Amino acid sequence: MLYALKIAARYLTANLAQTALLVTGVAVGVFIFIFMSALIGGLAEFILARTVGDMAHITIEAESADPALLISPKGQVLFVAEPGRIRTATLAEAATWLPLIAAVPGVKAVSPQITGAGFLTRGAQVSQVSITGVEPGRESAILDLDGYMVEGSARLGSGLIVLGRELADDLALSLGQSVRVQSTTGSTMVLTLSGIYQTGSRGMDQARAFVSLSSARTLFAMPQGVTRIEIKLDDLNAADATALRIRALTGLDAVSWTEGAAQLMEALNAQAQTGYFLKGFALLTIVIGVASALLLSTYRRRPEIGIMRAMGAGRGFVVFVFVTQGALVGLLGGVTGAVLGYLALLPFPSREAFRPGTLPLDITQGSYGLAITLTVIGAILASILPARSAARVDPVTAIGQ
Amino acid sequence: MSALLETSELVKTFGAGDTATRVLRGLNLRLSTGEMAALLGPSGSGKSTLLTxxxxxxxxxxxxxQMLGHDLIAADDRELTVFRNRHIGFVFQFHNLLPDFTALENVIFPTAVREGRETATARARGRDLLVRMGLADRIDFPTANLSGGQKQRVAVARALMNSPELVLADEPTGNLDRASALQVMELIGQINRDEGTTFLISTHDEKIAAACQRQIVVADGLVTG
Structure with a gap:
């Protein structure tokens, strides 16, 4: 069918202005498709980054210890030892699991933590806080603490503490000054403020303190194990599958972030659906444009189709010529639109640099290949009606025109 | 000479009911291989319908x-298309060339469409035919740049491309000046003599008819002479 391809190409080049107009129409449709893909994808990315970006994608928490019972041989309960409400259950074998979890494909970072409640006291000022003990060097593994630092360093060491801006202000604390920390187990330490962060979230900036894992062990009387393991993934959309894998691998209760985010997922799905509609309309415009242009071409070329039929061209050949024209228009328009779309998205910041107030256009989510493929398929489908119409041309009538 | 084609009791009616028009009324015709025949008759006599x-x-x-032993009434569209491509050539009054193609591309169209591509052999034969038609310097010209006589000679070359047994020409010189008409008819006569190709030429021109070996007169949908 090389010859049909030649004829199709010749028809397109015979009237360059008309073909250019047609290809431009298709390219605009593809441009809109790509722009919408980048916008919808970027918006979803932005929303996720703002809501989930600083969260663990998978969390493993220690199960509360069951009450210990001493039962007599007759079955009577002799003694019940219920763990105190403030005593923290532990993931005692955390050290064993961490390398295994870190080796799971898609896992970006693993952060063992000891968390609990406590009080910060400085002079007469007392603030209730949530204390998180993290391993030095893994301060920014889950929450981008480095990125939120406004004073000092996020680096935690023995005897150091990092606080939120509002908490530090409430306690009138400056870098290098000391604060007394008391945990709910009753342990007390005096720590030095080494860094102040500001996330913009009042709840966090006012009530969360970061200490080193060793300080947390002392504060919560936990010589071994951790209370929580937080995991960050390369792709947060893979959280469900990866959580299942970790569960199967370790037997621990790994929970994906999506389990507590049904409403967010629904909103993102609704947004994606809107995107599909908009992209669908862009495709429909392409199909209608190509179909109408080729129908016009079929009508204009009726005498030539008649001549071809008289010279021995079969109906299949005629169909192929017009369908190939549609495919070529789709390919040219698709590639042109994709290139224009890519160039138009280049000046926008990358997904890592999305900031509130800017249009979150993600150049990596332009769906360029999909846009070109769907456009070619759409253009081929659009050309079937004109092609069938051309194949039905009666050569006697057409030649006589 | 052996029979190339034969029709019997051909009837063609256009329309139906009160508006029905019977153009052919049981026409019988036999053409032998290598004949060069003129088809004569007044307008509306059925000449064009018969050629079609x-x-x-x-x-x-x-x-x-029947032609070459094939029953062409029973054949379907696909079979007729293949048969037409291999055995029948056409020359129309208004040349009917493909306007966006060169002279050579027009000539080799019947072969290219059959083989699915333009082969070197087809190109060589196309060039030979155009040279024989006196168009050696117009081979790669777009047909839009050719004169009426040149276009008609390209059309004759195209009709001969697949070496058909039969060439049907509908008023091939009707749109040409006298000199061009004579040139085209000389070429047709030469090919008839050299290659034994059968020609059936519909014409109103008595001089053209006289140049043919046989004159077939059609009137009221019947062969009358």
């Missing part, structure tokens, strides 16, 4: 039509 049926572009309402 013989060219397998239209089926008769009833009757029989």
């Amino acid at each position: 049926i013989l060219g397998t572009l239209m089926k008769p309402t009833s009757g029989r039509y």
Whole structure:
């Protein structure tokens, strides 16, 4: 069918202005498709980054210890030892699991933590806080603490503490000054403020303190194990599958972030659906444009189709010529639109640099290949009606025109 | 000479009911291989309809039509298309070339469409034919740049491309000046003599008819002479 391809190409080049107009129409449709893909994808990315970006994608928490019972041989309960409400259950074998979890494909970072409640006291000022003990060097593994630092360093060491801006202000604390920390187990330490962060979230900036894992062990009387393991993934959309894998691998209760985010997922799905509609309309415009242009071409070329039929061209050949024209228009328009779309998205910041107030256009989510493929398929489908119409041309009538 | 084609009792009716028009009324015709025949008759006598049926572009309402032993009434569209491509050439009054193609591309179209591509052999034969038509310096010209006589000679070359047994020419010189008309007819006569190709030429021109070995007169849908 090389010859049909030649004829199709010749028809397109015979009237360059008309073909250019047609290809431009298709390219605009593809441009809109790509722009919408980048916008919808970027918006979803932005929303996720703002809501989930600083969260663990998978969390493993220690199960509360069951009450210990001493039962007599007759079955009577002799003694019940219920763990105190403030005593923290532990993931005692955390050290064993961490390398295994870190080796799971898609896992970006693993952060063992000891968390609990406590009080910060400085002079007469007392603030209730949530204390998180993290391993030095893994301060920014889950929450981008480095990125939120406004004073000092996020680096935690023995005897150091990092606080939120509002908490530090409430306690009138400056870098290098000391604060007394008391945990709910009753342990007390005096720590030095080494860094102040500001996330913009009042709840966090006012009530969360970061200490080193060793300080947390002392504060919560936990010589071994951790209370929580937080995991960050390369792709947060893979959280469900990866959580299942970790569960199967370790037997621990790994929970994906999506389990507590049904409403967010629904909103993102609704947004994606809107995107599909908009992209669908862009495709429909392409199909209608190509179909109408080729129908016009079929009508204009009726005498030539008649001549071809008289010279021995079969109906299949005629169909192929017009369908190939549609495919070529789709390919040219698709590639042109994709290139224009890519160039138009280049000046926008990358997904890592999305900031509130800017249009979150993600150049990596332009769906360029999909846009070109769907456009070619759409253009081929659009050309079937004109092609069938051309194949039905009666050569006697057409030649006589 | 052996029979190339034969029709019997060909009837062609257009329309139906009160508006029905019977153009052919049981026409019988036999053409032998290598004949060069003129088809004469007044306008509306059925000449063009007969050429269209013989060219397998239209089926008769009833009757029989055989060519080279093939029953062309029973054949379907696909079979007729293949048969037409291999055995029948056409020359129309208004040349009917493909306007966006060169002279050579027009000439080799019947072979290219059959083989699915333009082969070197087809190109060589196309060039030979155009040279024989006196168009050696117009081979790669777009047909839009050719004169009427040149276009008609390209059309004759195209009709001969697949070496058909039969060439049907509908007023091939009707749109040409006298000199060009004579040039085209000389070429047709030469090919008839050299290659034994059968020509059936519809014409109103008595001089053209006189140049043919046989004159077939059609009147009121019947062969009358």
